[in-house]
Each structure stands twice: as structure tokens, then as C-alpha cells.
Amino acid sequence: MPRVFSRLAKVAYAFVIMNYAAVAGLFAAARGRRVWR
């Protein structure tokens, strides 16, 4: 797999994870879910 494509894929994946985390974080905060490390 070309390196550029691989790098873009990694960045896109991290981007999606971070946006997912914003939604999950809202639900976690709203429900008082334990998110402590």
C-alpha cells in the first residue's frame, strides 16, 4: 500500500475516532458514566 495512502488513512481514522469521542463524551457526561482512567 503506498505510503501516502497509508498515512492519509491513518489520519482519517484518527479524525473519525476523535469525532466519535466528542459524541461518546457527551453521552458519558450526561449519563455520569465512569470515564475515569
Place this chain on the structure above:
Amino acid sequence: MTLVFWFSAVAVVYVYAGYPLVLRAWAWLRPRSIRLQTSDVGPEPAVSIVIAARNESHRLAARIENLLSLDYPADKKQIIVVSDGSTDDTLDVMARYGAAVEAFSIPPSGKAVALNEGVARARHEIIVFADARQIFEPAALRELVAPLSDPSVGAVTGELLLDAESPCRRIRDRRGGYTGPRRHVEADPRVGRGSSDRRGGLDRRRTVRSTIADGVGLYWKYEKRIRHFESAIDSTLGATGAIYAVRRSLFQPLPADTLLDDVLTPMRVVLAGYRVVFAEGARALDRAAVDADAEARRKVRTLAGNYQILALEPRLLLPWRNRVWLQYVSHKLGRLVMPYALLAIFCTSIALADAHMFYLAVLAAEVSLFLLAGCGALIEYRGQIADSRFAALPQPLGSPARRVA
């Protein structure tokens, strides 16, 4: 529909590109310097370093060795380790260091309470917060406290270098030694020199095969540029939990359930009228979370913490109470609404695709992004499978295999 599309699109472009450009221009046009001077805190002020730890005895020896070996007068460092209900031998390990480390245990109460207890035992005006996992570069402490000689500065955050951007990784990459998702990150020879527990240091910098670490590393670099500019014009909107300093007089005890002490404390410093600045020379070293699940959990906690801070400090939403309101809305709140804006763009571009080629192009771009992300997930998954196979190899076969990319 069109209005929703354009509103969302402008929000996304502004948050990810427009705001950093505005900051860059602002910092260029009206930078606010730090007036370094020999003031009340002096060139080498006495500092109290507070570490909250739970069951971290396997890391703490190396961590303490690192703190003791820093380029900073030993008689001006008070090291406080608060064991938050640890069930391991944390206190026994700390007892080896005698008077050099003040360690004590509290019932399991969470990091915020542990930090409060640590600060309560601090003897000095400057409190430095650190974690058990990371290590400081030798000059980190000196660099971290230097901006506090400016009386307008209330807190300073250092820089966290993830392994993906550590100097040894960059050297390896330039040599072309490591390609693809696997890589080996060696111990930074500048750190932990003289440590009696080198294994601890190596463990932190061990082989990292995660795919997401690369993406996180890039994100972190981007985030640090924003912090740099925010600091240049006034204040950063948070600190790096692994390395930040605050004047004791400005520290307010944290609520017990605080998720982000490293955002709440600096924002309270800003609300008190002081600056929070970014000292790029104060570096702590860490590695990105080893897999996507760990990184996702970390991000969920961070973003849940950002919501929590709104509840703890609603003054942040008031422009007449928060002088960095624009930065706060653009940076912190903007990130919280981005997923909804992206979803709105996706849905509206589907509906509008027939109306104009532009909307079709946007839809194609967003689908491409998701497909790319899917490929990234696949690479991550394959990396984990390969990792588990290497881990299953009998020793010593397993170890060298993991180290060779």
C-alpha cells in the same frame, strides 16, 4: 437545507482551518510577550512537584530517578507522591528515596482529590504537576518555571512529545529504517541518564505498532501549534497534564469528580485575570496510546471532561467574564460540535447532490474520508493481529521479532 449545509460547512472550515489562521495572523500582528525578569520567584524558584498515582509502583522508580536527575537544584525541589488507594507496593518503592520524596497514601478517591492532597502538603509557591508515566527532559523544569518570573503569568504548560515525534523516531525515519505501521522507538538517551531502573524507561519507549499513533501524533502537532499561537496572544485554553506549573495562590481545590484537572485549573487561572502560557522548551516524553481502543477511551474522557468543565465553570461561556471567550468558543466548543456539523453536511449534501455538482463533490469528499478511515481501521486491525502473533512467539523469539520492522 442549503442554509444548514452552509452553516455547518462554514463551522467546520472555521474550526479546523480558519481559527488557526486567525490565530496565526493575530499572533503576528499583536503578540503579547512574556517579560522574563528576576522577580519574586527568582531564576530558580523552589517548586513542589505533585504526582498522583494509583498502582504505578512499576513506573514510579524511573519517574523519581528522572525528577531527581533534572537540571535543577536539588534543594529547590520538593517531590510529593500521593498514592490514591494503591494496592501495590508504591509506598515501599518510594521509601527507598528517603527524604527526597514525600509519599503518602489516601483512600481511593480519584485523581482530583489526590492532587488536592498533594498541593495541601506543598511547601513552595510554585506547584508542578506531573504524571507517573511520562519523563521530563533534563531542562524541562527550568524551562517550565521561567515564564513565571512574569507576574502576569499564572500558569505554564509544557510540551508533551509523543513517540511519533520524538527525536529518535525522526532520525530513524530519515534513515528510512522503519516503514509501515510497525516501528521501534528506542529510549531517548538524553533522558533517565543515570537511572538505576533503565527497564522502566525502556518500557515507556518500547516498540509501538499502533496505526492510530501516527494520526494522533499529527493531530497533537496541530493542536500544539494552536496552543502556541493562543499563548502568543494571551493564554492557552488548557495545559498538558503531564507537565504544567501553577502559582499555588491561584490553585483552587478541584471537585472530587473532576475529569480534566489540566483544563479546569488553567481556565480558573485565566478567569482570575492571569495568563497561561506555553513553554515549548519544557518537554515531557510519552508514547501515544498503543491502540485505537485506548486512544478512543482517552479521547472520550477528555471530551466528557470538556462538557463537565462547562458545568463547573459556566463563566467560560460569558464573553464579559472570560477574556479568551473567542478562543474558547472557537477551539474547545468548536471541537464539541464538529461531529454534528459533519453529520449535517453529510445528510444535506445527499439531499442537495442533484441540485449542483458542488454538493455532489462535497458528498464524494466526505464518503472518501469515511472510506479512508475504514482503511485506517483495517490497518490498525491488521497491526493488532500481527502484534498478537508476535506476542505468541516463544521468548526470546517474540521480543526481537517485535523490534524488527
